[in-house]
Amino acid sequence: xxxxxxGSGLEELQRGLSQDFKPIIARGYKRVAEVIWRAVxxxxxxxxxxxxxxxxxxxxxxxxxxxYESHKQGIxxxxxxxxxxxxxxxxxxxxxxGLLRPVARVNHPGIRNKNPYPERAVARSAxxxxxxxxxxxxxxxxxxG
Numbered sequence: 001x002x003x004x005x006x007g008s009g010l011e012e013l014q015r016g017l018s019q020d021f022k023p024i025i026a027r028g029y030k031r032v033a034e035v036i037w038r039a040v041x042x043x044x045x046x047x048x049x050x051x052x053x054x055x056x057x058x059x060x061x062x063x064x065x066x067x068y069e070s071h072k073q074g075i076x077x078x079x080x081x082x083x084x085x086x087x088x089x090x091x092x093x094x095x096x097x098g099l100l101r102p103v104a105r106v107n108h109p110g111i112r113n114k115n116p117y118p119e120r121a122v123a124r125s126a127x128x129x130x131x132x133x134x135x136x137x138x139x140x141x142x143x144x145g
Contacts, residue, residue, distance in 0.1 A: 001067075001068065001069045001074055001075070001078060001118050002066055002067070002068050003036060003040070003066070003067040003068075003118060003122065004060065004064065004065070004066055005029060005032060005033050005036065005064060005065040005066075005067070006060070006061070006063065006064040006065075007025065007029055007063040007064070021140055021143065022062065024136070024139050024140055024143065025063055025136065025140075026062065026063055028132065028133070028135070028136030028139065029063045029064070029065060029136075030059075030065070031132045031135075031136075032065075032129050032132045032133065033057050033065035033067065034057075035125050035128045035129055035132055036067060036121065036122060036125050036129065037055065037056075037057045037067050038125075039121035039122070039124055039125035039128075040055055040067055040117070040118050040121040040122075041055050042121065043117040043118070043120050043121040043124070044069075044117050045077060045115060045117065050071050050073075051069065051071045051073065051074055051077065053071075054069055054070040054071035054074070055067065055068070055069050055070075055071075056068055056069075056070060067118075076111055077111065077115050077117075078114065078115055078116055078117065078118070079114055080110065080111045080112060080113065080114040080115075081108075081110045081111045082110045083107065083108060083109050083110040084107075084108050084110065085105050085106065085107055085108070086105060086106045086107075086108050087104070087105050088104075088105075092104075094106055
């Protein structure tokens with residue numbers, strides 16, 4: 001699910017201007033990453049909270065950001081799975097609270113409905129991202145004079 005946010009053409013812009021705009025641009029892209037990250041966390045399924053809690057963001061390069069999920073089940077939630085059997089790994093049987101007796105295997109029906117929550121989040125946050133980019137442009141314009 002990695003989402004990459006990267007500014008392009010910024011080096012050419014910087015060379016064409018006399019002042020250093022790197023801090024302003026970096027702050028602007030950080031705000032954009034925050035908007036998208038927040039939207040992805042909000043869209044993530046909350047059944048256990050582990051998936052949403054494992055969505056992070058990290059800087060990448062001078063103006064880039066990566067938004068990622070650290071929960072290994074995320075790919076199955078996003079893409080779905082086919083039915084499969086679950087067998088015990090370390091014991092002879094599977095058991096959990098509420099089960100009448102331990103069982104040798106469980107037939108999991110799979111996850112039939114794909115949940116493309118990152119794509120929904122990016123689409124949902126597009127307006128707010130545009131507003132942040134407008135703020136960035138205004139900050140640069142103010143500094144130019």
